Amino acid sequence: GAVVSQHPSWVICKSGTSVKIECRSLDFQATTMFWYRQFPKQSLMLMATSNEGSKATYEQGVEKDKFLINHASLTLSTLTVTSAHPEDSSFYICSARDPDRRDGYTFGSGTRLTVV
Amino acid sequence: DAKTTQPTSMDCAEGRAANLPCNHSTISGNEYVYWYRQIHSQGPQYIIHGLKNNETNEMASLIITEDRKSSTLILPHATLRDTAVYYCIVRGSGGSNYKLTFGKGTLLTVNP
Numbered sequence: 001g002a003v004v005s006q007h008p009s010w011v012i013c014k015s016g017t018s019v020k021i022e023c024r025s026l027d028f029q030a031t032t033m034f035w036y037r038q039f040p041k042q043s044l045m046l047m048a049t050s051n052e053g054s055k056a057t058y059e060q061g062v063e064k065d066k067f068l069i070n071h072a073s074l075t076l077s078t079l080t081v082t083s084a085h086p087e088d089s090s091f092y093i094c095s096a097r098d099p100d101r102r103d104g105y106t107f108g109s110g111t112r113l114t115v116v
Numbered sequence: 117d118a119k120t121t122q123p124t125s126m127d128c129a130e131g132r133a134a135n136l137p138c139n140h141s142t143i144s145g146n147e148y149v150y151w152y153r154q155i156h157s158q159g160p161q162y163i164i165h166g167l168k169n170n171e172t173n174e175m176a177s178l179i180i181t182e183d184r185k186s187s188t189l190i191l192p193h194a195t196l197r198d199t200a201v202y203y204c205i206v207r208g209s210g211g212s213n214y215k216l217t218f219g220k221g222t223l224l225t226v227n228p
Contacts, residue, residue, distance in 0.1 A: 044218040107159030
């Protein structure tokens, strides 16, 4: 079945540094990928929609210069958290749209980011 | 996309059926009802979806009322591994409606 691999599964970084999270569709081509953020005991919040070969569409309130999204190929999208601060600590989850799946969406296993 | 309302939490005994309700009174004709679940610290997992008719798969059954304003997800024989947050999502069928918007969901706790 469709598999989305997200890497790393967890990362700890210092304040002010940047962190890159990768999302790969392993057995299908994903023209569209989605990035979510989830704080403890809260629901998933959609951050942005990433389309291969074009600029990402960010949800209201999400800073595009802080959360850089690149979707340069049909199997890879990356999210870079720039100049990370402790308040950016969260669980980041990607999802890829697989047109061959009945439900259309496959989620990665998530990345736990801790900024110290 | 139409908004959904779910109870915050529910309990169920192991081996019994778990019935999770969802209200989506503003759903429109071309919007589907999707159910996902999220086990702690994992990505969401697809369960089932439907438009008008009731649906059943190896995981669950989805019962949609005739007026489509509410639905119920049924896990026929709940196990401890079914403890998770269950999300009911209404989504359109095309264009910008491709994105999934998650509400607060229902925390289902299956007890031994």
